[in-house]
Amino acid sequence: MEHLGEKKRKRCSTDEEMLERREQILLEATELFAEHGFSDALTQALADRMGIGKGTIYRHFPSKRDLFLAAADRVMRKLQEKILANIAGVEDGLEQVSRGIRTFLRFFSEHPEYVEMLIQERAQFKDRTRPTYFEHREVNVQRWRQLYTRLIADGRVRPLAVETITDVIGNLIYGTIFTNYFAGQAKPVDQQADDILRIVFCGILTLPESDRWLSARSTDRAAS
Structure with missing residues (x-):
């Protein structure tokens, strides 16, 4: 009789192989969709590209729509993994913001096919009330809002609504x-990130001009 522990190891090994195969399919599918578009990308072409049967793909993804949306979801999971890896162990909140922005820009710069996936999703699936990108953003933004709340409490960021800060950035x-x-x-990405951070962190107005502008805005609001 097969030992229970051996059965468990085999099951874990099978599960890992299934997950690995799923990731391989999503990786290849992303490239295929980016090259040919959702409408022209064929499941058979994906199977041929990977050297597997179509049935293998359908065991993981019942339809081309399911495959595309799972591929888009993978893009956002990979983005989040990259950002979390690059801010891990960083104590300074502003440095976390800096690294997060740099990682975000570098991620899409290195993988333009991921931008193409976001574009195609908006074009092909108008029935979706919230695209994959914004589904993930809504979940992940909470971490950044908590961070800005701490930075405000520490006197390092002006007391603005954290929702406004995260939405604008x-x-x-x-x-x-x-x-x-x-x-x-x-x-280059780093120079582009520096430009964004300089404007976001320091603004474009001198301190006296900033004070005048804020005062004028307050007066306008009171008048209206």
């Missing part, structure tokens, strides 16, 4: 990856 870097994709990346 998130929209800024999100828009940047599409500008880079469509218009070409005019600057």
Whole structure:
């Protein structure tokens, strides 16, 4: 009789192989979708590319839609893994922000096919109320809001609504990856990140001009 521990090891080995195969399918599918688009990318072409049967793909993903959305989800999982790895062990909050922005921009710069996936999802699946990117952003943004809350409490960031801070920075870097994709990346990632951080952290106004602008805004709001 087979020992219980041996059965468990075999089951774990099988599960790992299944997960590895799933990741391989998603990796190859991402490249195929990016090259040919959702409509023209064929499951058979993916099977041929990987040297496997179509049945293997369908065991993991019942439809091409399921395959595409899982591939888009993988992109966002990989992004989060990269960011968490690059901020791990960093105590300074502002340095975490800096590394997070750099990692985000570098991730999509090194993998333009991932930007293409985000574009195609918006074009092909208009029935989805919230695209994959924003599903993940809504979950992961909580970490950054907690970070900004601590930075405000420590007197290192002005007392602004943390939702406003994360929304503005998130929209800024999100828009940047599409500008880079469509218009070409005019600057290296680190220089681009430095420009963004300089504007976000320091602003463009001198301190006296900043005070005047904020005072004028307060007056305008009171008048309206």
